[in-house]
Amino acid sequence: MTADPPAAIATQEKEIRLDNIILLKALWPFIRPYAWMLGLTTLLVFVVTFFELLMPLLTQKAFDGFILPTGPESFAILAGIKITSFTNFCLIFAGITCAAFVIDFCQSLFMEYTGQKIILGLRCELFAHMTGLPVSYYDKNSSGRLVSRVAGDIENMNEMFTSVLVFIFKDLVLMAGILGVMFFINSQMAVTLFLVVPFIIVSVLAFSKLLRNAFRTIRQKIAEINHSFSEGIIGIKIIQTIPSKEQFMKRFARLNQEHFSAAMFQIKIFAMFMPFIGFLGVTSIAVILWTGSFAIMDQTLSLGELIAFLSYMKLFFRPLRDLSEKFNLLQNALSSAERIILVLQQPKARERITRTRSPLRTIDRIEFENIDFSYTPKEPVLKQINFSLEKGKSIGIVGQTGSGKSSIINLLTGFYRPDAGRILINHIAHDSMDITDIRSRTALVMQDPFLFSGTIRENITPRQESHKDSRLESALEKADCTFLSEKFAGLDTLIREGGNPLSSGEKQLVCIARAFAFDPDLIIFDEATSYMDSQSEQRVHGAMKKLMQGRLSIIIAHRLSTIRDCDQILLLRDGRIREKGSHRELIDLNGEYHHLLKKEMI
Amino acid sequence: MLLKLILPYFKRNWLKILAGLLCMILVDGAQLIVPQIIKTAVDSLSTAQLDRSLLVRQCLFIVGLGLGMAILRYGWRILLMGSARDVEKGIRDDLFRHVLELDMAFFDRTKTGDIMAHATSDITHVRMAFGFGLMVLVDTVLLGGTTIAIMIWTDPKLTALAMIPMPFLVWFTRRLGHKMHAFHRTAQESFSQLTEQIRESFFGIRVIKVFNFEQTIGQKIDQASTDYFWKNLKRAFVGAMLKPLLALFFNLSTLIIIFYGGFLVMEQRLTPGELVAFLQYMGVLAWPIIAIGWMTNLFQRGMASLKRLNKLLDAVPSVRSPDLAARPPTLAGRIRFDRAGFSHDHQTPVLSNITMDILPGTRVGVTGPPGSGKTSLVHLIPRLYNLDAGQLFIDDHEISTLDPDLLRAHVAFMPQESFLFSGTLKENILMGRTIEPEKLNRIIQTCDLTATIDAMPQGLETIVGERGVTLSGGQKQRVAMARTLIVDKQIILLDDPISQLDTQTAHTILEQLKCTNPNATFIIISHRLSALAACDWIYILDKGVIAAQGRHEDLIGTNKFYTDSFQVQQFEEAHDS
Known part of the structure; x- marks a missing residue:
């Protein structure tokens, strides 16, 4: 009280x-x-x-x-x-x-x-x-x-x-x-x-x-x-x-x-x-x-x-x-x-399209085509964003707070709609698709790991599927969540308000286990390790790497070490993509990314 | 003694209380006269006589009495209820003052919610018991007693018969009141759970949407709402019972009076007027009798609350000034731990065998994995906690020989959580201290707050905290730092001061600190090793002991934790700038 x-x-x-x-x-x-x-x-x-x-x-x-x-x-x-x-x-x-x-x-x-x-x-x-x-x-x-x-x-x-x-x-x-x-x-x-x-x-x-x-x-x-x-x-x-x-x-x-x-x-x-x-x-x-x-x-x-x-x-x-x-x-x-x-009287979000075209089975490719976006008119947050991502590949997005990193996610998950440009999924325009379809193939791991109060099982079980413990347990295992059965009651561990009794690193691992259990095509990590101490961070990184295999992944981070291994890195500043390429390429470019990297070598 | 808490306030208000009680007694008396007038009027009417002048006098008397009662009622309400509020105010002030003086160990043991419950519901219970309850007690005893006495005097047997349902009524009100309170509480608990679940769902709306958890969450809320529904209905069941039950018992009493009293009138052993007056008195009696059950609950609750409040007020801070406290006018700022140990529960040590000698004017860094005891270490220096083992010297004074307030006047401490109080930015920095404006400006600059403050709608006078502008973590941290540094002190303790700042800002701020406080002793806790690099000496804590110490250059390469962490951070930090 x-x-x-x-x-x-x-x-x-x-x-x-x-x-x-x-x-x-x-x-x-x-x-x-x-x-x-x-x-x-x-x-x-x-x-x-x-x-x-x-x-x-x-x-x-x-x-x-x-x-x-x-x-x-x-x-x-x-x-x-x-x-x-x-x-x-x-x-x-x-x-x-x-x-x-x-x-x-x-x-x-x-x-x-x-x-x-x-x-x-x-x-x-x-x-x-x-x-x-x-x-x-x-x-x-x-x-x-x-x-x-x-x-x-x-x-x-x-x-x-x-x-x-x-x-x-x-x-x-x-x-x-x-x-x-x-x-x-x-x-x-x-x-x-x-x-x-x-x-x-x-x-x-x-x-x-x-x-x-x-x-x-x-x-x-x-x-x-x-x-x-x-x-x-x-x-x-x-x-x-x-x-x-x-x-x-x-x-x-x-x-x-x-x-x-x-x-x-x-x-x-x-x-x-x-x-x-x-x-x-x-x-x-x-x-x-x-x-x-x-x-x-x-x-x-x-x-x-x-x-x-x-x-x-x-x-x-x-x-x-x-x-x-x-x-x-x-x-x-x-x-x-x-x-x-x-x-x-607030209108609900336009998420379901009644006249369904072909239902989305898997996400194989994502493309942003000349995307402009703003939360309030005349204050553009994203300008001319272009990139594409294919299955098995990863994109790392870096940039300062306010550079528009999170807005890319807000668009991709359909929380907001772009002002101009197109988002294509498997070459089909995003806004002619059922957003719940896209979301059901997507997993999101956020900065503040979110678990609602209830058991671990409730938290990681996909709604559509029958509760198969063996599947959930293998998801926990892949996400390095063995501590759940060691320290707590495994799948039946009761999460109280605010995620107690798990530490924030452990909560994040459970969130990754949830992503495993949902078996999505697209995974988005939004500053997933930013509040963590170095040891927890390494564990979470390990689990992230496993999860990323064979899927499309987008990693937003403000630490360069997190995104170094991504196939492509986007450097954002003031809503624009300033540099694009692999770690190696960006170093060779000798631009802002290289500058950042150099500073950390001091 | 249990009442010692409220006695001073009773003494302070004794005149008011006495006058109030007097007013109440007079009203009670006046209330009993009215049925007597009705009685004489009815008796004269039943014999078909009408004495006009008597009637005029009677009616005027009733109106006059009504006026007098109104004035007296106004009086006792103001006097007695006002005193009760004054008691409440006094207790609340006492409680707050006491809480501010308690030591950290107390706050570790006691949940904030519990202390808040003392401040809210317990104080209300005490006010109700000793304000309202006392009034009702006097009212019940006097009004109820006199009424029953008059009834007995009129006809003892009729009174006895009319009273038959009353014990049941008292028993039921007490029981139902009790139940009602208990059910109300369970309903309240269920409601707060429901609220918390709603809060949590809205907080995680993005995850819920992406994972299509809408229905799962909806079901959970449905469940919680249904649980609340049933618990509420249970409370409603008792509530719905109470009023009809009271009416039932009163109507039964009335019926007994009419039945038996009617026979008496028919046999001319009772006048019609007396019977009517009897019915009227029964009406007067309603309140005192209902109040008995209610009042006992009120007193029970009040006493329980008083006990809890007393327990809280009896809690003595373990950090106290010794009787013959050393009061050195100045401190050089030397900090010396000698095999110091600390634990929260006297069992599992948080720190053990800490030996450090920090000379005045040096800068010391402390790092280590989470839970290694860094924060506890700096908590010992302003004596937020007492040591469990070993000794801690400030200059040459053993810390327990120093007056804590005096010690703290020499120590600037920035806690790990940068908490802002609701108030203006300026109030948050000054915290009631008087500082010349130039100094304030300088600190604002040192802490890199100039741009932040300029961007605020009212600058330094902008209200922040829970009810004002929300600041980012980094902004809060810088304000907290300004608050810590605004007064020059000999010892400066910064617990994780730059965790939310970017590397560049952190670096600049720490550099400036050294320049502005050249003679102060610094202890800086940080995970960011680059921030500690400039320190004269660095301690690495692990599981409560000093795992390694040395200069930055020495530790790189020799200590695994330090080396690993530094390498990881190398990649991370540069990007923030």
């Missing part, structure tokens, strides 16, 4: 506006499969409310029918049946109470189930949609932000289905029901009590707005405090050796004080609102007593009805506090929904 990512703090909460609600329409396709469940819960809400409204009414009937009978005979009429025994009446009362419990429980649970089910579906759909988005989308958006779409924002939506529908809807139905029943019992008294409603509406709205700001500030401040705290721990060596403890303490105390002030503001808001609602409640008791007394004298109200009024008013004030908090949750949920919809 560390501090919240900054994205979570910057989340703006929006007012409920009509267009936000219209946005929900975009979510309808995801909700539709569960519509009957939503319908059923809504129905149950009405049943629950009915039972809740029944309780004070039964009390009234007990008073007026039996305890203080308004006529000479003791009886009560329930659903058209006349009950003359008080004991029987109470038994029925008890039965209704139990039934109310069961229905209330079922309704709450079913609502939760429905909400969670919708959320589950939505989350999986959203994730699937996102993995289909082009890589450029991932490059443009910070991964923290993307994660919070699938995690946090979906979670907020969950609030919408549970809190908002359960509480706001349920509470509003209940409050409306109370007003209705009161009107039915005694319209004149009910109208007098209705006078309190505008005060309630105004105060709830004002309160929810203030509260939202208060909560937001508190959340922000807490996030800052946590951030500062974790920074203090991570940077402890620096803080203690500088030493600058006092300065950090001061900064922390200031944040803490700000948080305190924000919390006090929130306390004040509650301290105004809650007593105010309480005051309205007490005043309404006085109003009921006042108007009720006269009504009883006029014989237009029974004592039981007066008592029912008192109970209803109590019931009426109960959900008010929650209501304003739930309004804020609704606003949160709506802005989350908006962000989710924005992602869902």
Whole structure:
């Protein structure tokens, strides 16, 4: 648990506006499969409310029918049946109470189930949609932000289905029901009590707005405090050796004080609102007593009805506090929904071509023909790139950071498309092919070895093929991964988040084993050994060499030793190929490559 | 004692707490008067009498009472909840100060996440227990006790019968509350796992796409989401049970009052007003009774959190200033290890039998394979850790006789990870020290930061770190170096300072360092042997011992590790420039 990512703090909460609600329409396709469940819960809400409204009414009937009978005979009429025994009446009362419990429980649970089910579906759909988005989308958006779409924002939506529908809807139905029943019992008294409603509406709205700001500030401040705290721990060596403890303490105390002030503001808001609602409640008791007394004298109200009024008013004030908090949750949920919809509306990457021509069986030849490329218009990254590569050969690409090395890979793997020129695979234009076909014949080994959490087996098994352990084990063996069976549990070694318990060299070897297992035609090494110590590097190099045999390989490196043995070396500077040839040829050329080489001989 | 942590803050706020409690007690009292008024009103109505003037007085009294209650409620909320927040603030400040003073060995044993949990949830639990919990306790005892007393006074048997469902209710709230908390936690854990898997998938999107892992990953996320779904549903099950259950027990109590109380009224042993008041009191009782179960959970959690916090605050740093610390005004910068040994757990040695004598003004390089103890070696010099065996002298002072803060005032140390705090570049370099601008400019130049800073939107005032501009590894390293060198110190320790810099820049920076600090003692750890070539002496560590030492020229050809590494690097380095 560390501090919240900054994205979570910057989340703006929006007012409920009509267009936000219209946005929900975009979510309808995801909700539709569960519509009957939503319908059923809504129905149950009405049943629950009915039972809740029944309780004070039964009390009234007990008073007026039996305890203080308004006529000479003791009886009560329930659903058209006349009950003359008080004991029987109470038994029925008890039965209704139990039934109310069961229905209330079922309704709450079913609502939760429905909400969670919708959320589950939505989350999986959203994730699937996102993995289909082009890589450029991932490059443009910070991964923290993307994660919070699938995690946090979906979670907020969950609030919408549970809190908002359960509480706001349920509470509003209940409050409306109370007003209705009161009107039915005694319209004149009910109208007098209705006078309190505008005060309630105004105060709830004002309160929810203030509260939202208060909560937001508190959340922000807490996030800052946590951030500062974790920074203090991570940077402890620096803080203690500088030493600058006092300065950090001061900064922390200031944040803490700000948080305190924000919390006090929130306390004040509650301290105004809650007593105010309480005051309205007490005043309404006085109003009921006042108007009720006269009504009883006029014989237009029974004592039981007066008592029912008192109970209803109590019931009426109960959900008010929650209501304003739930309004804020609704606003949160709506802005989350908006962000989710924005992602869902992102077009997926154009990867599959529907009208398949001849399917690609093997890659025998790759050719870049006058390729120009830029990430943002007018800032060219690659200019006039020409090269070709055949089976069994290798190309090494060197150049400074920003010279465009990685962009060549981005084009070849179809993550991006060139602005001009053609990429030919087996003499066929790249963009008329199914990119997944090309990718399924390609393996990529990157600078940060990427293994997802799970077993080694899961990490290196190609999707299309049956799990044959013998094949996977031979892949591990070829990639010098014997340490897996020596130190760990072989194929069943469980990789945790961040690749633990493997070291980065070991992770890279597993990545190479994955490439072996996939048996690709084309292998791309993108700075595969750059963060490694010399010994791990040599092991990885050994495995790389084995993997390269009989395939097409492209090696990007900033260390010359890695690419020395390549059949062809491209030296890139400012997006152009400056020198091209074998190690020997480039030395004879006596140009930039030779210059670099000479410097390292010093 | 367990409460020593919060007692000072209670003392600081005692007047507020007392006044707050007084307000609360008055509100509780006022709350009990209302049903009494309803009682008299109902009784007079049931006999079909209406005393207008009495009714006017009663209604006005209720409204007045309501107003008074509102004001008092405002009072106790501000006073009591404010005090609770003040306690929270105090504990948090204490905790942070304490954490900053702990030694490195503590941070090695303790996960950052755990300390963060103390700072967040534990402090919240303590606030809830001793702020809210205490309020609820007083409220429950006073309001609940008085209400029950009034009920008993009205009719003991009716009270006893009405109370039958209550123990069940308390038991259920406690149990469900407990369960809810546990389920909430498992759901939370499942959620963080899900989040981590999502994060990891987005991070590796390129690999996923190239290897067509989309479906595999999709299935994994589906699984994790489903796991979260069920765990969440479990929590929801308990949550959905709680409110209807409370309503059930209350309705049953109400029913008992109506049934038995009704008989009593029919037999004229109880007035209708008393029965109505009884029902009203039952309503008043709802909160204190629900609160009992809730409060015990709150206190349990609060006490557990307090214990954890106390344990953390009781952790004493093992690196402390001795009582009679030597306070030499200046240090020449001689560093002498005498058969020094070090281990993290007092069992597996990280360093053993290290003997070095580094004279003032010399430049010493340290290299060796990963895990050979290089970093631990330099950690000993600013006394981030204590030695396990042997001795370490700074000048002629045995290191444990020196005040660590004073020692560190003479030592500049650049750790391996170049960490930037969120703040401006300038703040990151100065770290609260006052430095004249010319000096700052000079260091910026020495560390080759001029171009970097000029390219920043706000120059030196640009906010960096997690919430600002992201710097590259090399840029971070140079900023960290500037931070280390901005104050002239006698001993300069650089742990892998140039790993992210290109050869040329690294070379220039290291050369300039020698010129600007001619008298300082340097220890530089690096894998890049060309960077160490200019050192006066080079140590090669392997598995915690000095495997070889000598000058660059001596080591080439005589030491296998050094020679091999140097040859490999020869090919690599030149290209970076």
